[in-house]
Amino acid sequence: MHFAFDPDQEAFASATAELFDDLASPTALRDAWDAVPGALDRSVWRSLSAMGVLDACAPESVGGLGLDELSLVLVLEEAGRVGLPHPLVETASVAAPLLRSPLDGRMITSDLGGRSAPCAADADLFLIAQGDVLHLVDRTTVTVEEAPSLDGGRRLGDVGWNGGVSTVLAEGPEALEIARLRGALGTAAELLGLGRAALDLAVVHAVDRQQFGVAIGSFQAVKHALADVAKDLHFARPLVHRAAHSLATGDEDRVLHVAAAKARASRAAERAARAALQCHGAIGYTVEHDLHLFLKRIWTITPAWGSPATHRRRIARSLGL
């Protein structure tokens, strides 16, 4: 029994976090909001590619590192923490393990996790399910129509494919199911990071903001609300880490474990969002403050790759309820 990451896995995540410190600031995220569709800045994406993050889970035969979910899950938490405006889950979690040819830093998106695909206007490749078959197709063979997006840092598009040239990445219900589980796990990890980002902003605000002559963080109402957020995130994390382990090892309960991870990480992040906004008061209730960047991501990826209700239903079934 050893429930901890190995030093390589931790180092991989730290290196990504350092990269994000440099290149994935809130300012960069705001730039993504303002970017013309198709002109999303890719500097951080290129660095992730250079570091080997994007195809970390791709087979070594196509130039990947051949790593598993345990190596990626901490990286995705970091991506959540900065609200990375790129389809990292779709590219690195879902598509990479299935790649048949080198990724070469390209951006892959997919509507496998919902009705629309994030960053569809910018992606190079599209992962598309038809029946039980997963196709990887070029953007020249698809149509992309802008879809309504609450989160300007993760703009959605509806993808149409006429069935032209494709590479088949996987076939059969089980392969599709595993792809979906990887998407759910990646999203759960991002939600942990996003929740932590909201909490961190709230803590900074509660320490800085003075009312009634004291920092508002000295009021029990604020303290207790944020302590509860810390608690929820603290106990959501091991669920996500265990789900990564179960996917990496092919555990027979992986569906159950991913469901628990996604349902609980969503709940923890949603609560973090609520509490963080309330602690910020009107100061946080404006697009001029960074908080909203994280809240809107939380609200929009919570239903992605299986809503919490969907995952709860799976658990209920498995518990015989």
Added chain:
Amino acid sequence: MHFAFDPDQEAFASATAELFDDLASPTALRDAWDAVPGALDRSVWRSLSAMGVLDACAPESVGGLGLDELSLVLVLEEAGRVGLPHPLVETASVAAPLLRSPLDGRMITSDLGGRSAPCAADADLFLIAQGDVLHLVDRTTVTVEEAPSLDGGRRLGDVGWNGGVSTVLAEGPEALEIARLRGALGTAAELLGLGRAALDLAVVHAVDRQQFGVAIGSFQAVKHALADVAKDLHFARPLVHRAAHSLATGDEDRVLHVAAAKARASRAAERAARAALQCHGAIGYTVEHDLHLFLKRIWTITPAWGSPATHRRRIARSLGL
């Protein structure tokens, strides 16, 4: 539109409250816990009889006051507030309106609201449903077996009746339904009073109890918890009052209104119980403090006369969910 009680109704409740101040103290309630089955003190019951409370809703033809639910609902709140250890709901709410002969201060109980009957060891008469028929029977014709009781101030008994001599009080599904609704309304009213009693104890404690050199009621954690209890009770009350009006006037939505009243009064009282205990800390976590007398009543009458879940299901059906 006039959503208030008339002065007579308020005066009736005030008079009862004054009576309870004298005769239904926590000490009297503790005496009921300690009483040998069959030897429950009846001084307050006799006074209620003398005041006309017990048969307030009985027809004038049998010596009652011929009043309706609106006249009784505030009285039942007061009974809840002191944790009255007598079957007032069963006698005054449920049986009285159906009486065919004078009550003469007798105590009526019933298992119509649950599996067992409260105060069964002490009651003089028993209201028993057989099929669609409501019988009133003498204790000489029934067997009473003591049942487990969490609340020593409302000891339960399982009642058996061999079908001997009875007075038929009502017949038909609608009459039975109305009897049950009256029980649910009466219980909801008692729950309001019980919740208020728990809140009042918590407030007194929070003002008196010093820790860290100040009254614990000055801490926001305590303030906010009790403010939420006050809020829940404040908004549960009008639901109960409206349900009384709907029963009194035969409103076509009375089932829905009683369901809302019972479900919400239960929730408010349960929350009051939880918060009051937490504010008391270890001081309240003992049978030497009065608080437990009220908590246990709340816990045991919440499922009586239709559990909150039962009433919620009725509402869901009626809303088309």
Added chain:
Amino acid sequence: MSSMDLAWSDSEQRFRHDVREWLHEALPRWRAMVGDEPKSGDTREGFAQHLVWERMLHDARYAAVSWPARFGGRDASLWEWLIFEDEYYAAGGPPRITQNGIFLLAPTLFEFGSDEQQAGVLRRMAAAEDLWCQGWSEPGAGSDLAAIRSRARRVDGGWRLDGQKTWTTRGAFCTHLFGLFRSDEESERHRGLSYLMVPLDLPGITVRGFGRLDGDEGFAEVFFDDAFVSDEAIPGGVVLGTPGEGWSVAMATTGSERGLTLRSPGRFRATMVRLLDLARSRDRPDLADRLVEAWISTEAYELSTLETVTGIVGGAAVGAESSLNKLWWSELDVELHLIARELLEGEFEGDDAWSKGWQFALSGPIYAGTNEIQRNIAAERLLGLPRR
């Protein structure tokens, strides 16, 4: 002395009927006039569209039904006002861009204003000729409103204003501001404040709109840089109530904002009805209990309002229970929209009514005194818990 009666009188039913008929006719007419999907009233374009609606309301004397007829109202009773609100929201009437004037300034004017002030301000407010925003919060004075630092210096014939207000709803589109200013330089906290009514087009006043949570320009910062406001800028004078007594004057408005008037049950009832329609179209038994509890809460709010109005009609004052009201409707509104999000799952995106509504609902526990402040008030004033 009457007994409980939960039925509406014939004349009230007639009033309801008239309101319903008019809304049924007027709303499509308005939409046709401004384009079928009016923009949010918190955008410049949408504000102009909503102004058209406000003037239609005024022309039909529905802008402020409970006001005296001489100011554009109908002398309607509180009961009729409730009926109007019910029907307004049930018919899908748009948010009132005149709300802060009508529901916050006007009640204060009725209580503290001179005849001349009332006559000079109310009629134009009802007609949506003057558009009022509220100038209370400042960068350093949010929950701690008494920390106000904006100053009003008495000079010959008027006042000189300095300082900054912020989070001023629709400030960028309004013509006038009412607010609290420190008129006694030496004073602290609640003392030495004055309640002023100020036109926003004066030299030295700069208004900068900025985006709320949903991105609409619904907030504004208002900067006062030695701006001179003449005593005559408002008929009867720019100070409402006694100079230096602004705090108690403002608290009357706070009561209105936090209590009955701003949040009639109609809005939540209408949301609840929409939510039930949505729920019936989905197969989500897992949400049945939450829907039922939300429905009960909606009923409770409505009934509690009827109880309160019965009291007011009978001469009772509304006290600190208004804090419980604020807690209730704001939490209910969040829960209604949370359920909608659960029902919609991935369909919850972009500019649709539920998405906008969700974001707006989240402002409920913050504005008009945060819910933390409200719980303090309830605990201290209703329950008697010690301040410290």
Added chain:
Amino acid sequence: MSSMDLAWSDSEQRFRHDVREWLHEALPRWRAMVGDEPKSGDTREGFAQHLVWERMLHDARYAAVSWPARFGGRDASLWEWLIFEDEYYAAGGPPRITQNGIFLLAPTLFEFGSDEQQAGVLRRMAAAEDLWCQGWSEPGAGSDLAAIRSRARRVDGGWRLDGQKTWTTRGAFCTHLFGLFRSDEESERHRGLSYLMVPLDLPGITVRGFGRLDGDEGFAEVFFDDAFVSDEAIPGGVVLGTPGEGWSVAMATTGSERGLTLRSPGRFRATMVRLLDLARSRDRPDLADRLVEAWISTEAYELSTLETVTGIVGGAAVGAESSLNKLWWSELDVELHLIARELLEGEFEGDDAWSKGWQFALSGPIYAGTNEIQRNIAAERLLGLPRR
């Protein structure tokens, strides 16, 4: 440096097997010895019954598996301790009446006790020959533990004790008390306290048992009236750690009580399993979501414990996260029993396991530092929010 591995080793699996086998055999044997339905260990009669069980545990060296063999343990690893707890609760093992000694005093003895003290106390504790209760809380010192007023006056050859302890769990049935006493009369708050181990059968000590919430005599008041406790009352001396430094000595115990040791996941897992069995026997789809969330919380607690133990085994210290643990298990336990109440509806009465369990669960957010105190600690120490 190893990679993540969530499987148990062969030797751990053998240990689990042995524990399970033994419990499977011993529990029925115990029940047969004391009568088929043992009373609550918080009653005088039940305590005696549970004492029989404790001695059986000791005879099989399962009383304190993680202790050194010389004190009656098995030198088991923390992992094996976790396995033991899992199996213990899964098999329906009864609450441990020796708990406060084994889980609160013993860890402190291991850290601060002299060899002589350890040898003198632990062996008899494991054998349930000495039965220890905790003497911390006082009528005026609950959440505010530093307000302790009970005094220990140094006299020739020992100490003279005055004052009162209360809410002492099972105090009426125990033989010894460990507690905090003010040994420096001039001192205030956390300073000048000493951690003493005291036999309860001394002249001048009176113990009065009283009923907990469920009526069982599980609480006691302990009165000290100029009671003399000799230095030799405990081998190696009655003071644990340095006199006057009792606060820091006690905080080690607090860490244990609030953190990992007192509440292993096994207890909640066992309750969860019983709850699922109950739920499957009822048709209550309305409770499915709450059951699922509670199940997730149980899993999370178990996994978090594995994470923590991995850290401890690797040399990490447990910090203020133990406050989060306390919040988690206490809230989870309440929720599990709340769901049971909803499932049972009217069948929830009297002395059954769910009813007793419900009332016991309600003590969770109160004892071992109220959850309000825990939230303060988490906010201040983990998040760095200001104390005042």
